[in-house]
Amino acid sequence: METILSIAGKPGLYKLVSRGKMNLIVEAIDATHRRQPAFATDKVTSLGDxxxxxxxxxxxxxxxxxxxxxxxxxxxxxxxxxxxxxxxxxxxxxxxxxxxxxxxxxxxxxxxxxxxxxxxxxxxxxxxxxxxxxxxxxxxxxxxxxxxxxxx
Missing domain, CATH: 1.10.10.1650 (Arc Repressor Mutant, subunit A)
Structure with missing residues (x-):
């Protein structure tokens, strides 16, 4: 099972790649596959929930x-x-x-x-x-x- 996420205020969907101490590393589910951090202040929701x-x-x-x-x-x-x-x-x-x-x-x-x-x-x-x-x-x-x- 992959963890597909939605992040409030950011367009699109993201795939969870890794977890850091204070953040999550996510990758955009689109042609760019751009990776970026998602911080504790971001409202992150798993599509599974x-x-x-x-x-x-x-x-x-x-x-x-x-x-x-x-x-x-x-x-x-x-x-x-x-x-x-x-x-x-x-x-x-x-x-x-x-x-x-x-x-x-x-x-x-x-x-x-x-x-x-x-x-x-x-x-x-x-x-x-x-x-x-x-x-x-x-x-x-x-x-x-x-x-x-x-x-x-």
Missing amino acids: IAMYTTGDDVPLWQVLDNVAKKEGCKEASINYKKVSGKELRAYFKEVLPDFDEDRVHDSDIKKLLQWYNILVTNGYSDFKATLAPEEAESSEENKEQETEAAK
């Missing part, structure tokens, strides 16, 4: 991106999210995630999701589950070890 609001349980971001990929055939989004009206944007998103919470999911959230989708697909990321989903096998093994230690 993001979910979309629905009328039921929240849906992890990787599942939503996977739904977009199925709709688009793993190509860039067919809709120009920068220029379409809010109504058209929501109609498109309803095809991707039919039960999204229309009160809590804003147009800007949908635009950001489509922007991230295009960045990831353009740069060769298409298996969103493998890339973004938390690995359950590791966490369950760690839990078993902790339970064993606690029992001693």
